[in-house]
Amino acid sequence: MDFQLNDVQRMMVESARQVGERFGLEYWREHDAKKAFPKEFWLAVCEAGLGGAALPEAYGGSGLGMFELSLIVDTLASTGGGSTVGQLFMINPIFGGVSISRFGSEKMKQEVLPKIISGEINCSMALTEPDAGTNTLELKTFARAEGDGWRLSGRKVWITGVASAQKMLVIARTKKLADSKSRTDGLTMFMIDVEREGLTHTPIDKLGTCTLDSSSVFFDDVRVEPDELIGTLHGGWRELLDVLNTERIVTTSGLVGSGSLAIRLAVEYANDRKVFGDRSISSYQGIQFPLAQGYAEIQAARLLNHKAATNFDQNLPYGSEANAAKLLAAQACSTVTEKAMQAMGGMGYAKEFHLERLWRDCRLFRFAPVSEEMVLNFIANHDLGMPRSY
Structure with a gap:
């Protein structure tokens, strides 16, 4: 195993250090006090090409890997942002970027990935539920088939970054447990708009990570279009x-x-x-x-x-x-x-x-x-x- 960074990796680390130091500890203290999303910081990260480091070049990313991304997040966190920097990368390059680049349609890759990489679109992921918690296979949010799409109903909790997001990765059942071959059968991922009829969210007052909101999310017969499917219908586990x-x-x-x-x-x-x-x-x-x-x-x-x-x-x-x-x-x-x-x-x-x-x-x-x-x-x-x- 080679522990030495190559020239590209050193350049990425140095770029991350410069971006992080441009904002620094006072920026994060102020945003924490105001419970404000660090918009300027995240746009600077994206403008420096750091947000899309591990995403494909064809859609505006750098085509590097998770190793380079880990170096970037580590460096940015150490310059002032702390552990919540990991959450920023979690909701955008991971929940949005990785899910679409690995499992999204070509149309979704072309339309959404460049906007995630540029910082124009922020994302969130709706997975955790009040009665399921870590036991994801017990989630009850259900998307019933309707025409060529679905209607989504259910509730999620502790969902990060909803208030600042335009897109939401939603994990739902598309088969009832009684009709499934196994507990893992019948789970499906969708990428939907946060601003949509029937989707509401309320903030949760919490101890820390105040620069990123946490919310309860409610789906009341929310329409999901066919091109919003991520990956395999019923096979998303x-x-x-x-x-x-x-x-x-x-x-x-x-x-x-x-x-x-x-x-x-x-x-x-x-x-x-x-x-x-x-x-x-x-x-x-x-x-x-x-x-x-x-x-x-x-x-x-x-x-x-x-x-x-x-x-x-x-x-x-x-x-x-x-x-x-x-x-x-x-x-x-x-x-x-x-x-x-x-x-x-x-x-x-x-x-x-x-x-x-x-x-x-x-x-x-x-x-x-x-x-x-x-x-x-x-x-x-x-x-x-x-x-x-x-």
């Missing part, structure tokens, strides 16, 4: 997994970038802070060891995520690596951010020093987009060959 596992990669990239940022902020503060004499507090092992431990864990999660992304790019199995990397990154980022706050004492609790935002944001990813308990279930079952426990 395996296709959905491809979208979800790439979601893990950008989530992890945002977390390791955020963890690196938390460490940097704590080290800078500790180097400047002097108490009980002329020695900076960074000279004490009680400050050093927790941050050093966190650094080691962040590095390990980053490397495993790079393997997942590389496997994806080489058409090798990558689900195990993607899930394990997300588990480690979420735990490491959460722990090291809290340790960074502790190193800064009371100032770690102050909004002007930014760590409290990173702490609030990263806590989400201990249970989203997949909980650590479900990742452990996956590892035990798929990687260790142990019996399914649920």
